[in-house]
Amino acid sequence: MRKIVLLAIMAAFIAAVSVPQTVQAAEKAKGEVVMKVGNKVNLFHSGTADVKKEICLGDVITVYRETGGAKNPKSAEVGAVKVTGYAGEHYFEAEIVKGAIKPGDIAKKNAAYCMVQKP
Numbered sequence: 297m298r299k300i301v302l303l304a305i306m307a308a309f310i311a312a313v314s315v316p317q318t319v320q321a322a323e324k325a326k327g328e329v330v331m332k333v334g335n336k337v338n339l340f341h342s343g344t345a346d347v348k349k350e351i352c353l354g355d356v357i358t359v360y361r362e363t364g365g366a367k368n369p370k371s372a373e374v375g376a377v378k379v380t381g382y383a384g385e386h387y388f389e390a391e392i393v394k395g396a397i398k399p400g401d402i403a404k405k406n407a408a409y410c411m412v413q414k415p
Contacts, residue, residue, distance in 0.1 A: 329398060329399055329414065330396045330397070330398055331392055331397050331398070332392065332396055332397075333392050333393060333395070334392065335391070335397075336380075336389065336390070336415050337389075337391070337412050337413065337414065338387045338388070338389060338390070338412075338413045338414070338415050339351075339357075339387060339390050339403050339413075340387055340411045340413055341387070341388065341408070341410045342386070346407065347408045351379060351405055351410070353380070353381065354378065354379065355405065356376050356377070356378045356379075356393060357376060357377055357378075357404065357405045357410070358375075358403070358404060358405075359373070359374055359375045359395065359401050359403045359404075359412060360372060360373055360374060360401065360402050360403075360404060361374045361398065361401045362401075362402060371402075374395045374397055374401060375392060375393075375394045375396060375397045375401075377390040377391065377392055377393060377397070377403055377412070378390060378391050388410065389415070390403070399413050399414050400413075
């Protein structure tokens with residue numbers, strides 16, 4: 297009887313210790329959001345007249361991902377979005393037309409830059 301109680305306590309301890317690890321692993325997997333062709337995104341911009349003049353409805357804008365950190369920054373093309381509308385003073389609505397894009401990627405058209413965000 298004593299062995300059964302000891303075994304039950306050990307099983308409960310192991311279960312309690314292993315649950316937080318699986319929850320943390322699931323949270324890490326959820327944290328990396330990759331949006332694919334057809335998904336809607338918002339493009340955050342400064343709201344200045346230059347940006348609004350440069351980016352128009354129907355424009356297809358190339359999206360880049362910045363890597364390498366502050367000392368050795370690199371920019372790699374990861375896709376493209378098509379501007380479909382306006383969402384307030386500082387956002388464009390867009391649809392992904394090429395690639396796999398993450399929140400925080402940068403959409404660039406000439407001198408206008410927008411940060412990609414989930415809607």
